[in-house]
Amino acid sequence: MSAPTPPLRGDELLAAVTDSMVALHERYHHRAPVSAKTQMLGEDLLACVMGGVYTEVEKTMIELQRRTLVQETRSAFQQAMQQKFIDEVERLSGRLDGLSRRPPVQLTQRGAAAEQRARLNELLVIALDVLRERAEGRAQRLERGSGRLLP
Secondary structure, rough: OOOOOOOOOOHHHHHHHHHHHHHHHHHHHOOOOOEEEEEEEEOEEEEEEEOOOOOHHHHHHHHOOOHHHHHHHHHHHHHHHHHHHHHHHHHHHOOOOOEEEOOOOOOOOHOOOOHHHHHHHHHHHHHHHHHHHHHHHHHHHHHHHHOOOOO
């Protein structure tokens, strides 16, 4: 998102990826997620999970039983924008598709890399739904309770 920087490593890389993904989310969805965290999963897989990502319009659509439409719209947007997000992670890490100096695998390509990315995308959608449902459940318990948040 800014001028090229030397490749980052460790916690510095994780923090920079989180900041960049939050900035991209805020730019395109006009709101920052409530939470965001980036972790390395093994040596080659980096995952950034954001919670509280839905806009007010999306929340309303979900309440009106149109969750599938929201998920399809988000998925289409992610597919259209995926290279912008990939480029940002590659810029920060100095890595191309997980291996230094190796050109990125096209996400539309069949094979293990494409399947792994598709599965990760599914897991991220599930994780975001779980986080949202937990947050909604806590808010409902808070409203029903005595003003304190129950576990």
